[in-house]
Amino acid sequence: MKYFEDVQVGDVMRFGRYAVTQEEIVEYARQFDPQPFHLDEAAAAASIFGGLIASGWHTGAMFMRMVAEHMTPGHATSGAMGFDDLKWIRPVRPGDVLSVESEIREKTESRSRADRGTVKIESRISNQRGEVVMSLVSLVIYLRR
Amino acid sequence: MYPIPGRARRRARPLLYSDPVTAGFGASWAQQPQIPERLADLARAVSADIPELRMEVRYTARGRSQRRPRPQSDEDDQVRYWEDLTVGETAELGSCAITETEILAFARKYDPQPFHTDPAAARRSIYGGLIASGWHTCALMMRLSVDAARRQELATTGSPGLDSCRWLKPVRPGDTLTGRTEVLETWPSRSKPIGFIRRRNELINQHGEVVVSVVGITMYRRRPAAG
Numbered sequence: 001m002k003y004f005e006d007v008q009v010g011d012v013m014r015f016g017r018y019a020v021t022q023e024e025i026v027e028y029a030r031q032f033d034p035q036p037f038h039l040d041e042a043a044a045a046a047s048i049f050g051g052l053i054a055s056g057w058h059t060g061a062m063f064m065r066m067v068a069e070h071m072t073p074g075h076a077t078s079g080a081m082g083f084d085d086l087k088w089i090r091p092v093r094p095g096d097v098l099s100v101e102s103e104i105r106e107k108t109e110s111r112s113r114a115d116r117g118t119v120k121i122e123s124r125i126s127n128q129r130g131e132v133v134m135s136l137v138s139l140v141i142y143l144r145r
Numbered sequence: 146m147y148p149i150p151g152r153a154r155r156r157a158r159p160l161l162y163s164d165p166v167t168a169g170f171g172a173s174w175a176q177q178p179q180i181p182e183r184l185a186d187l188a189r190a191v192s193a194d195i196p197e198l199r200m201e202v203r204y205t206a207r208g209r210s211q212r213r214p215r216p217q218s219d220e221d222d223q224v225r226y227w228e229d230l231t232v233g234e235t236a237e238l239g240s241c242a243i244t245e246t247e248i249l250a251f252a253r254k255y256d257p258q259p260f261h262t263d264p265a266a267a268r269r270s271i272y273g274g275l276i277a278s279g280w281h282t283c284a285l286m287m288r289l290s291v292d293a294a295r296r297q298e299l300a301t302t303g304s305p306g307l308d309s310c311r312w313l314k315p316v317r318p319g320d321t322l323t324g325r326t327e328v329l330e331t332w333p334s335r336s337k338p339i340g341f342i343r344r345r346n347e348l349i350n351q352h353g354e355v356v357v358s359v360v361g362i363t364m365y366r367r368r369p370a371a372g
Contacts, residue, residue: 032284033291056304057287061255061280068257078271079260080279082311086361088304116271141271 003076004107004117004142011104016066020054022094028058053091059098059134060086063125066100076143081118086136090127097128105137109144116143226300227340227365230328236297238289238324238346243277245318251281276315282322282357283310286348289324300366302339307361314356322348322356329360338367 022041029038033055036043044052054062071077092098106120119142125134245264252261256278259266267275294301316322330343346359 028284032288034288035291055287057280057284061251061278061284064278064280065255065257068255072258079258080312082279082309082357083307084309085306086310087306 001076002074003145004109004119005145007075007104007107007119007142009104009107013071013102014099015070015102016098016100018062018066018098020062020092020094020096020098022052025052025054025058025094028061029055033057049091051093053093056088056134059088059092059125060136062092062098063100063123063134063136066098067102067123071100071102078116078141078143080141081139083139084137086134088134090131090133092127092133096133098125098133100125114144116141118142224298224300224366226368227331227333227342228368230331230342230365232328232331235325235327236293238286238293238326240321240323241285241289242321243281243285243316243318245275248275248277248281248316248318251284252278256280272315274315274317276317279310279312279357282312282316282348283359285322286324286346286357286359289322289348290326290346293324293326302364302366304361304363307359308343310357310359312357314350314354316350316356320356321351323350324348333367334364339364340367341365 026039029035035055037047037049037053038044038055038058041052044050100123102121102123104119105122107117108119109117119140121138121140123136123138124132126132249262252258256262258278260270260272260276261267261278264275267273324346326344326346328342328344331340333340342363342365343360344363346361347355348357350356
């Protein structure tokens with residue numbers, strides 16, 4: 001288990017494999033982001049995107065799934081305070097396969113709580129062609145040893 | 146005061162994605178029992194119902210834009226363009242409730258950490274009980290924003306991204322979340338017929354606490370020239 005003390009600035013982690021399906025894009029969009037280019041193939045084909053694309057917040061959720069599946073189980077994390085500088089760089093489409101590359105950027109000990117610290121982690125989410133589709137800097141809470 | 150020139154230039158990079166904090170359409174598409182299958186039906190539905198798709202800016206695969214002049218219609222008078230938004234203006238985004246069932250369903254699919262998926266484990270965590278995934282909270286904010294933007298006929302054309310998102314308080318089963326939005330900054334694109342709005346969106350719980358605060362950039366169409 002990696003605690004706050006164990007992660008070092010510059011550490012890089014590569015993980016995850018998330019196959020994006022049309023059914024899931026539509027299901028997410030119906031619930032949270034009901035815009036035509038996320039919901040319906042024909043509407044999306046007629047839109048500026050030329051085809052169905054995932055909600056950007058859905059891409060964020062898929063990123064979180066990969067983090068929760070592959071990264072947090074081996075790290076003493078306890079949620080996150082949020083994130084900075086999120087960029088939606090390219091559309092995510094049905095059939096895409098996403099993966100994550102994360103790098104430790106900064107560590108800050110909590111001033112008020114001795115049992116934890118915040119770690120800034122920059123993540124890039126890429127598709128199967130190696131194109132970055134989204135990036136962000138997460139502020140992750142790590143417990144101390 | 147605004148815009149901050151250097152900052153505006155840096156932010157106004159090629160824009161590829163349309164998925165803003167405040168986007169253009171509402172829930173009616175999702176609620177329709179049948180989405181039109183034929184393109185002709187679709188085009189009619191779009192032009193009648195969704196001003197957003199009469200876009201003047203086309204983003205190509207490489208993100209460069211070209212003018213796509215469209216005839217004006219009377220409906221455009223109802224649309225709120227970039228020019229119609231002013232720094233300091235606020236709006237309500239409506240409310241929604243969140244249940245334990247929803248928290249568990251979202252977390253099992255997208256954020257399977259014990260304090261989101263297991264009430265007993267959550268009680269032992271630093272949160273002292275089950276809390277919603279922050280990505281779930283943001284998804285609810287997006288839904289409120291989409292519905293509100295449609296009600297207000299905002300001429301949004303997407304978002305390149307967000308400056309910051311802070312999950313300030315845990316969201317727990319039974320909470321009612323109310324959204325509000327404020328325009329922080331506004332500046333025009335120098336190369337495209339669009340403008341940029343930086344806004345803060347917040348969700349507030351039934352105790353009056355801000356649970357999430359997001360600052361992000363949304364693109365808007367410019368008001369078409371008269372005549």
